[in-house]
Amino acid sequence: MGQTAAVSALMWITVVSLAAWCWLLLFQGFFWRTDVRLPAHGEPAAWPSVCVVVPARDEAAVLPASLPSLLAQDYPGRAEVFLVDDGSTDGTGELARELSRRHGGLPLTVGSPGEPPAGWTGKLWAVRHGIGLARARDPEFLLLTDADIAHAPHSLRELVAAADTGGFDVVSQMARLRVESLWERLVVPAFVYFFAQLYPFRRISRRRSRTAAAAGGCVLLRAGMAERARIPDAIRHAVIDDVALARAVKGAGGHVWLGLAERVDSVRPYPRLHDLWRMVSRSAYAQLRHNPLLLIGTVAGLALVYLVPPAALVAGAADGNAPTAVLGALAWAGMAGTYLPMLRYYGQPVWLAPLLPFTAFLYLLMTVDSAVQHHRGRGAAWKGRTYARPDAVPDEG
Template sequence: MGQTAAVSAFLWITVVSLAAWCWLLLGQGFFWRTDVRLPRRREPDVWPPVCVVVPARDEAEVLPAALPSLLAQDYPGRAEVFLVDDGSTDGTGDLARELSRRHGGLPLTVGSPGEPPAGWTGKLWAVRYGIGLARAREPVYLLLTDADIAHAPDSLRELVAAALTGGFDVVSQMARLRVESAWERLVVPAFVYFFAQLYPFRRIGREGSRTAAAAGGCVLLRAGMADEARVPDAIRHAVIDDVALARAVKRAGGRVWLGLADRVDSVRPYPRLHDLWRMVARSAYAQLRHHPLLLLGTVAGLALVYLVPPAAVVAGVAGGSTATAVMGGLAWAVMAGTYAPMLRYHRQPLWLAPLLPFTAFLYLLMTVDSAVRHYRGRGAAWKGRTYARADAVPDEG
């Protein structure tokens, strides 16, 4: 009797999991589709001036693969690059100057703001300093991009054309992340998949939508909107600064567009699980606003949506419950089917799709570890700095 009740209860849990996947498939902004690319655009008669701001801290390893691509931008208007050396100890600033001398291209200015004051994250303090340097050139747009992002020669041109044509205050592209090592293949496409699930790209660009997010590696921001939204001052202690920036812009009445990139690539390697774990764990609990109940809800939700389907298949086969196995199999199939487009976008084999439950379990552990780090006072540690009490998306007036 007890065993029958347990099987029946697990069957109903599996039904709920399948229902959740049916809703995710059809009701979450078609998050799983990967055809959200730069919107319709036409070239203007006069190209507005643009300043590129690159915060960089100990980036000597990746700078040679990224900075020359910015200097080589084929932009018809006036453009220049400001690299902000955020207290590097590996010669990042000197290397940037050498790369500029060697490759030529757009003018490069290298500056250093010193250590961030209390209440500021290092990256946003560097961005603030870079925007301050750029103000003297009176740019119409600011391209905020990371030191590990390589751009195709027409990247800036296409971003500006899209912003002008669509009337967007922010045009952001999710750079195609490096996927070469075994762990990168297992974890990296899922990172973008989960992000899109939280912030469906189609909803972000829709007029009147409250969903807001950007991808910090490539953000074209209208300079006037930066003033109106008080960016970056209004988000100065945001660990997840790209989402915070997009929300600040939307609060100020601006329009935001986010999509996947075709020719903007991250060159940063994450060859080991440890590297990927650190990347996720440093900000996962900040995403949950450091709230224990949100953590519990997230863990339960991940387990229900991602772990129940394969467990139901195994339990149903082992226990002779055909209904449980079938329901679990259907949920697992929908899960894998929604993941397949993201694998294809990252040029990965589709046989990785059924492994998503294992990857989700890793993310569950990373999220829990992020909370543990927070309560141990280590918070969002990154490149020698720790932000123990930083808020993910601060709500400031």
């Protein structure tokens, strides 16, 4: 009797999992499609001026592969680069100056803001300093880009054209992350897939939609909107600063666009699982607003959506319960099918698609670990700094 009840319960749980996948497939903004790229655009009548702001902390290892690509931008208007050395100990600032002398191209200014005051993350304090330096040039646009991001020669030109002719206040591209090691192949495409599931790109560009997100590695922002939305002061304590920036801009009545990049790439390697684990876990609990109930709900949701289908297939086949096995197989097939476009975007083999439950289990563990580290006082730690939860930070004024 007990075994029959357990089998029946598993079957109904699998039904719910399959229903969840049907809903995700049809009603979650078609998140699984990878055709959201820069909107079609013409060229501005007059090319706006742009200042590029690059916050950098201990980035000497990646700067030679990224900074020259910014300096070499083929942009018809006035543009210059401001690299903000955020307390580096590896010679990041001097290396940037040397790369500028060696490669030439756009003018480069290297600044240093000093240690961030209480209530500021290091990156946003550096961004604030860089925007302050840029204001002296009175730019129409600001490109906020990370020190590990390499841009193709026409990247800035295409970003500005899309924003100017499309009427966007933010145009952001999800940089193509490096996928070379085994762990990068397993984890990186799924990272972008899960992000798109949380923030469907198609919804972000709708003016009336409340969905707002950006990709911090590449954010083109109108300077006027930065002032109106009080960027970055309004989001100074945000660990997930790109999403916070997009929300602030939308809250100020701005128009945001986010899509996948074709000519913007991250050059930062994540060869070991430990490196990827740190990347995800440092901000996962912040994404859940440090809320234990949201953590429990997220763990349960990940288990229901990603772990139940393969478990149901295996258990159903072992017990001779054909309906449960078939339902599990259908849900697993739907899951793998939605993952295939992202794998193709990253040029990965299709046999990785059925392994998505394993990767989801890793993300589940990373999320739990993020909460554990937070409660141990080591949450949101990055490059020698640990940030408090926002409600623990006294508000200015």
